[in-house]
Amino acid sequence: xxxxxRDELYELLVNTFERAGLEWVTDEVxxxxxxxxxxxxTAAEWTGSGRxxxxxxxxxxxxxxxxxxxxxxxxxxGRVVSQGVAIEASLVDHFRSERESDQSETALANRQxxxxxxxxxxxxxxxxxxxxSSTSQDVADERAVELEASDFIDSRQRSALVLFQMIQQLRTxxxx
Amino acid sequence: xxxxxxxxxxxxxxxxxxxxxxxxxCDLYEAYVFTLVLRAxxxxxxxxTYESVGQAPLGTFIFRTSPGHVYTNTHAxxxxxxxxxxxxxxxxxxxxxxxxxxxxxxxxxxxxVERQEAIECRSNRVxxxxxxxxxxVECKFYSKTLALGLLRSFIGLSADLNGAENRLVTNVTSxxxxxxxxxxxxxxxDHLSPxxxxxxxxxxxxxxxxHRFQSQ
Numbered sequence: 590x591x592x593x594x595r596d597e598l599y600e601l602l603v604n605t606f607e608r609a610g611l612e613w614v615t616d617e618v619x620x621x622x623x624x625x626x627x628x629x630x631t632a633a634e635w636t637g638s639g640r641x642x643x644x645x646x647x648x649x650x651x652x653x654x655x656x657x658x659x660x661x662x663x664x665x666x667g668r669v670v671s672q673g674v675a676i677e678a679s680l681v682d683h684f685r686s687e688r689e690s691d692q693s694e695t696a697l698a699n700r701q702x703x704x705x706x707x708x709x710x711x712x713x714x715x716x717x718x719x720x721x722s723s724t725s726q727d728v729a730d731e732r733a734v735e736l737e738a739s740d741f742i743d744s745r746q747r748s749a750l751v752l753f754q755m756i757q758q759l760r761t762x763x764x765x
Numbered sequence: 766x767x768x769x770x771x772x773x774x775x776x777x778x779x780x781x782x783x784x785x786x787x788x789x790x791c792d793l794y795e796a797y798v799f800t801l802v803l804r805a806x807x808x809x810x811x812x813x814t815y816e817s818v819g820q821a822p823l824g825t826f827i828f829r830t831s832p833g834h835v836y837t838n839t840h841a842x843x844x845x846x847x848x849x850x851x852x853x854x855x856x857x858x859x860x861x862x863x864x865x866x867x868x869x870x871x872x873x874x875x876x877x878v879e880r881q882e883a884i885e886c887r888s889n890r891v892x893x894x895x896x897x898x899x900x901x902v903e904c905k906f907y908s909k910t911l912a913l914g915l916l917r918s919f920i921g922l923s924a925d926l927n928g929a930e931n932r933l934v935t936n937v938t939s940x941x942x943x944x945x946x947x948x949x950x951x952x953x954x955d956h957l958s959p960x961x962x963x964x965x966x967x968x969x970x971x972x973x974x975x976h977r978f979q980s981q
Contacts, residue, residue: 598766598769601766601769602769602772605769605772605773605776606776608773609773609776609777609780609785610780610784610785610786611780611784611785613786613787613790613908614908617787617907617908617909618908618909621909621910627941661909665908665909666908668908668936668937669784669790669908670779670780670784672906672936672958672959673780673781673783673784673790673793674779674781675958675959675960676793676794676797676958676959677781677783677793678959679797679800679959680793680796680797680800683800683803683804684800684826687813708818708819708838708887709816709817709818709819709887710816710817710819710820710821710841711814711815711816712815712816712817712821712826712843713815713824714815715815715824715825715826715843716824716825717824717825717826718796718825718826718828719825719826719827719828720783720789720792720793720796720827720828720829720830721827721828721829721830721840721842722829722830722831723829723830723831723832723833723834723837723839723840723842723860732782732783732789732792732830734781734783734793734796744778745778745779745781748775748778748779749779751775751779752772752775752776752779755768755771755772755775756772758768759768759769759772762768
């Protein structure tokens, strides 16, 4: 694969990942690419202004190569997919274990907490996590993790593993 | 290019809805770090219970997706209460404000605060004081390396919240950030993700904070 093909692949992958909702990842990678690759160079390799001492190393930046750009993008998406699914699975495991180990909590659930002017209530270890904005009553944009839908999480873990392996394979294929 | 097509075909099944924006991914990461604090509490033999500000739907734990207050009851937001064997109580919250040394309120992604302080704050509709907080955790989930600007703001934040132990946790790392943290003597756990060394280190470090709290 030559650099022109790598550049085409980078553009193709950016569009693919953005269609899948990972625009924030492609944006973070684009920011990094725009900054350039940070490297330490010796005095002999230094091409900037000023004269470093012979023994001195300097930090400089150079543009990422075509391969490095593709590799950065694939590494970033691979990380987000694999860690994201692992975090969901970790949340499922945590609350499942809480529910199994502490059945007594369920009996205490929904009791008013004794504190002055309190509206707090005891709740049982949950089976569903919900993410809601504190600035709006609207629940239309809430996101949820169904902790009891472990089959669904298992299925996503398998898909993520397959995807991660494909990403690793592609990283190998595009390397010079 | 065939492999790129295969990747596209598999993306939809592999990506959780909670990963389709940077904010959503951070919310999920904060929830994960919240559970690690509870895991550390179990290590120190604290009893963990859960409460909500108001009546949450049965079996549902509601997290904030934007900074709020311990007293906000727009929705029935939930938190954990951890109780030591000696009966000392702390609360663990996600995404709430804390008053710093300057009396300015700062957002804490995860906060461990004295139970009595949290009760009084809910009653008086004010934010908890940093001097009554044991631990604040700033959580950052990134796809790539960390920006130095983020660290500079964390250093400023921790100077104002110096009554508590302030920690930064990230799923990634950065050599320049590591140098900056070392120079400023701040607490940072990098590579924090499920099953990682970072996870083990963080749980151990939070357990130490809770151990010190019990020993006071």
